[in-house]
Amino acid sequence: MAAVIEIEGLRKTFRGLRGGARVALDGFDMAVEAGQIHGFLGPNGSGKTTTLRTLLGLVRADDGRMSILGQPAPESLPAVVGRVGAIVESPQFFGNFTGRRTLRLLAKAGGVPPERVETVLTQVGLRDRGNERVKGYSLGMRQRLAVASALLKQPELLILDEPANGLDPAGIREMRDLMRELAAAGITVLVSSHILAEIQLICDHVTIISRGRRVATGPVAAVLSGFDKGEFRVRVADLDRAAGVLTTAGLPVTKHEDHLVVADVGDPAWISEQLGQRGMWVAELTPLTPDLESVFLKLTAAAPEKLTGTAPEAAVPRQVDEAVQSGQIDLGEQR
Numbered sequence: 001m002a003a004v005i006e007i008e009g010l011r012k013t014f015r016g017l018r019g020g021a022r023v024a025l026d027g028f029d030m031a032v033e034a035g036q037i038h039g040f041l042g043p044n045g046s047g048k049t050t051t052l053r054t055l056l057g058l059v060r061a062d063d064g065r066m067s068i069l070g071q072p073a074p075e076s077l078p079a080v081v082g083r084v085g086a087i088v089e090s091p092q093f094f095g096n097f098t099g100r101r102t103l104r105l106l107a108k109a110g111g112v113p114p115e116r117v118e119t120v121l122t123q124v125g126l127r128d129r130g131n132e133r134v135k136g137y138s139l140g141m142r143q144r145l146a147v148a149s150a151l152l153k154q155p156e157l158l159i160l161d162e163p164a165n166g167l168d169p170a171g172i173r174e175m176r177d178l179m180r181e182l183a184a185a186g187i188t189v190l191v192s193s194h195i196l197a198e199i200q201l202i203c204d205h206v207t208i209i210s211r212g213r214r215v216a217t218g219p220v221a222a223v224l225s226g227f228d229k230g231e232f233r234v235r236v237a238d239l240d241r242a243a244g245v246l247t248t249a250g251l252p253v254t255k256h257e258d259h260l261v262v263a264d265v266g267d268p269a270w271i272s273e274q275l276g277q278r279g280m281w282v283a284e285l286t287p288l289t290p291d292l293e294s295v296f297l298k299l300t301a302a303a304p305e306k307l308t309g310t311a312p313e314a315a316v317p318r319q320v321d322e323a324v325q326s327g328q329i330d331l332g333e334q335r
């Protein structure tokens with residue numbers, strides 16, 4: 001599949017007026033392929049906005065290679081900018097203008113046929129509210145108006161920085177549905193966020209960044225499955241006896257107040273059988289599948305500190321996940 005965004009070894013250090021330096025990007029890699037809804041996740045200050053701003057030519061990188069829609073960025077951005085919609089800064093709209101008038105003006109300024117305005121208003125679900133003044137819009141409606149403005153040009157790629165930030169649950173749900181509809185219409189979507197549960201629901205792929213480095217990337221399910229230890233929560237009346245049976249059978253067991261957590265479970269039916277044969281009836285047997293939240297916290301909290309000397313160098317793993325794969329970092333102990 002064609003890469004819509006490719007970033008390799010991106011570096012950016014911000015230098016303060018008093019000589020201080022802040023490394024925002026430390027040799028960061030990312031690839032987004034056509035058709036993906038790609039989540040770009042990281043804690044506050046991890047480098048997401050700097051990455052997106054650099055990609056769009058708003059910040060100059062110190063080093064690294066980037067391309068958008070197959071063209072080198074930022075040099076060839078003018079050639080592809082008409083195919084990219086981006087909301088990286090919160091757009092400011094005139095409160096006294098209606099949503100429809102705002103979009104008509106933007107369409108005119110951008111040489112977009114005026115008919116597109118009705119199409120994008122419908123796409124973002126604002127058609128019926130288009131004649132209301134923007135100052136009366138909720139934050140969610142303003143965000144959708146911003147997306148509508150980015151859609152005017154019929155982009156192939158939509159880049160959204162924290163689109164769900166500050167929205168209430170209903171607004172987040174609307175934004176999520178909108179992104180899904182856009183992806184179904186064939187638009188590749190890159191969405192940055194620190195709202196993990198949302199990314200898990202919306203996105204099919206994810207790249208996780210921490211302290212300017214990639215710590216994980218891939219299909220969401222694959223990133224999660226790397227952390228799946230085959231754990232089950234087991235509830236029985238006699239916890240000590242059940243723990244003894246399972247431990248003797250070679251399974252790692254952790255005892256909690258009212259349940260056991262058993263790891264390395266291949267077939268859960270085996271647990272029921274073993275305990276049932278001994279007169280212990282299993283009241284609960286639940287798989288403990290990892291969610292993105294716990295994976296994210298583990299990856300971003302500990303891994304980067306352990307990675308030293310991985311500045312871009314030929315044949316040296318630069319990204320934290322590469323270092324994990326090559327055995328430089330053992331995340332197992334973090335789990």
Ligand SMILES: Nc1ncnc2c1ncn2[C@@H]1O[C@H](COP(=O)(O)OP(=O)(O)OP(=O)(O)O)[C@@H](O)[C@H]1O
Nearest residue numbers: 014022023024042043044045046047048049050051
């Ligand atoms: N213009 C700037 N001048 C100085 N430092 C900056 C500038 N922009 C970003 N930084 C610093 O670079 C680092 C990365 O910031 P960035 O905004 O890219 O992170 P982020 O992941 O987008 O965070 P958030 O989720 O809070 O928006 C932070 O330490 C930030 O303070």
